[in-house]
Amino acid sequence: MANFFLDNSDILFRFSNAPLAKLAGIMEGDFSASKEFPHAPATPEEAADNYRRVLESLGALAGDFIAPRSEDVDATGPVLNDDGSVAYATGTAEALDMLAKAEVMGFTLPHRFGGLNFPNLIYTIAIEMVSRADAALMNIFGLQGIAETINAFASEEIKQEYLPNLASGKHTGAMVLTEPDAGSDLQSVKLRAYQDSAGQWFLNGVKRFITNGCGNVLLVLARSEPDITDGRGLSLFVCQPGPTVKVRRLERKLGIHGSPTCELQFSDTPCQLIGERQRGLITYVMALMNGARLGIAGQSLGIGEASYRVAREYAAKRKQFDQPIENFPALRDLLIDSRMELLASRALTYETAIAVDILYGASKKMELDRPTDKDELKALRDTERKYKRIAGMLTPMCKYHSSEMSMKVSNDAIAVLGGSGYMKDYPVERYMRDARITTIYEGTSQLQVIAAVRGVVQGAAEMVCEELAAGTFAESVQPLVDRLNAARPVLAECIAFIKSQPGTEYMDLYGRKLVDAAIDLLVGYWFCRDVAADPSRLAFAKRWVNTRLPRIEYLRGLILSGDRQTMEEFDALAGPIPTLAD
């Protein structure tokens, strides 16, 4: 009897201190949907209560039903049948059936399509809980951004055709983007889209590494303008599987075994255009990817949480030298550092989700309900602009930090368990294998840093820190806040130095260091702010500030060094290219 919502004090803390009423207002507007849909909330309080109840129910499903199946799912995985169909592992199929019955496959979709119309924050918490139970299941549960993309950009006709079945869990989807020569660089997508004389679109070509490519709704990025070779030549299409879509193979992977990773061949497959031509990559896939990045951050949190729990329990019970190993200083640091990283990632990810929700609210209002009053309009426009900057920086930042955290925490969990952790008898080796992909897909850590560092250099991190610093803090935490305030100019100093360098090479060379320093400060302020709501969290703030301020100093030294040896002496440092044996 485990409940992954109720047993997690940090999730409960973040949930109960989130601006739920505000988010409910963004999603429900004037709450008039309650007149048409008996389940829709009539007040912000009722909406917040709905969020809690649904998370509590999903927490039980994750703990009692999904988690016990995950080991078996990892051991068996999906199968590509001779007839080209894909069968999920038994546990995956059973879990998806339960998730459909739980009516949680349309988390963020509007009521009219059978969705729950919940904000991103709540969906992110749900993703974390499902991932803690089975990280591979998240790759199907967490693909609800496909439906969101259809809802945001497709015609009403396409929405009606696809969304109700996605919301009910009858259908699952796939983001069909990657190709053999177009991974991180999606501008190079080659798969062709062409129109016949009647205007019907068709797809031709091969896609690779497609998560759940066996799904029923395929969102395909394809080149509709053969003469335009960059991203502007790409459009987004939706199609269904059929005789012209062949799953050629399932990849054999290090982790997330339950998630079918497909190679797909399209042979004159009829499809429908989403939105407008040429906006496929630059508008629609970018929006889709931003949502997916937040999802991967949630998945990473789930893996980190699962790993940490096993390590913590083991360290308390395992005795060596006549005492629990948690008594040893080195083990204590391993555990505490893991937990701090985990809590930091959760703060960062949930704050990102809130920013994304606020941005969504402002953009929606600009589009559908633009104020007539000049000052109101200006305020709304300012809010939209501000949160575009914040969400634009935080999204890659939380994906980067959480995915790296899940690798570190699962890796350190194995360290705590020692030889036992290396064996299949404990789940931590699986967690480490599952964690590895999170820093790769939906954009590698290196690419997330490139996106995040631009936000930092343009001042978004400083802006958020300043706003946080101006807030009220518990008296007990004030000395720590003072130290953060004193360290804040370091960020400005580093940014100024990077800006003074010619081109963008230096920024990308030191991007990760600058982003790390920004995260250290942001999380420091959030941890300090938290103490007002829960005095026992002073210990977290203290630990964070004490360990991170020295790191900021260290990072400052590197960033201000002006050292370009990486670029200038690459061959000397990296050595000659070896010849690998076949």
Next chain:
Amino acid sequence: MGYNCVVLAKQVPDTHKVTGKAMKDDGTVNRAALPAVFNPEDLNALEMAIQVKERAGGTVTVMTMGLPTACDILRESLYRGADRGILLTDRRCAGSDTLATSYILSCAIRHLGKVDLVFCGRQAIDGDTAQVGPQTAEKLGIPQMTYVEKLLDVTNGHIRARRNLGHGWEVVEGALPMLVTVTEAANDPRPSAARRLMRYKAAQSPAEIARQVSIDMKQADDAARAAETKKRTEALAARGLLLEQWSLDDFPIDFAWVGLDGSPTKVHRVQSIVLTGSGYHEVAPTDDSIRTLIHELIEDHTIG
């Protein structure tokens, strides 16, 4: 087409969460110390009823006898897919043993009209008697299938299911109406459906409404409270959110058969067993010693 299914459910103290305070000094269960939950195998019974409805159509009505707090499990039933919840509550039910309980339930079920299938959990985790289901079938004069571990088919007015026999299983078939008692192996109860949860969380019984009114209107007189209760009750009913509440006056019943008077069960003795450790017994790592140990464990019924 379709079958009218009734599920008999019970709210029980969660014996999975037994602590030192779970028993009173006199050896009876301290219900206040344990959270109240949906009896686990009644959830399997509910799941089976919902599956019958999904396959063949019909209705699922959940009935529970108990205090108004038992409305929690009626709401949970609605979240999972039940169509209707009935709270059977009456002071005169107090003290009913399994015989009286099954009599009351059988009278209430008769009052529902045409019922094709009655599903019960095999047994409740508080009393562990497994008697109420079978006795209810007897009193209704309908056949029963007990210990059902798999629903195989419900078509053309017949049900076919697999029964657990302890040492094996058998497949049985019978004409409806039928009472079925369901084991935990039969299925995985579905979770609450989010939209149903959001809708039916507001469902209440008249007793709960009256209780809330007495809290909200502490100063008011009885007439004012009654008027407010009536108003709220009607408002909930208009939204389809009123949990039905029946008393023993709502259907024909012989009062000689209910409550303490109708309960012939006499508690012979309550034994308070305190488990204590008493030394240990070393088992050598040889096939022979392990064989001996296994035999001992089988003989004292620890295993097997």
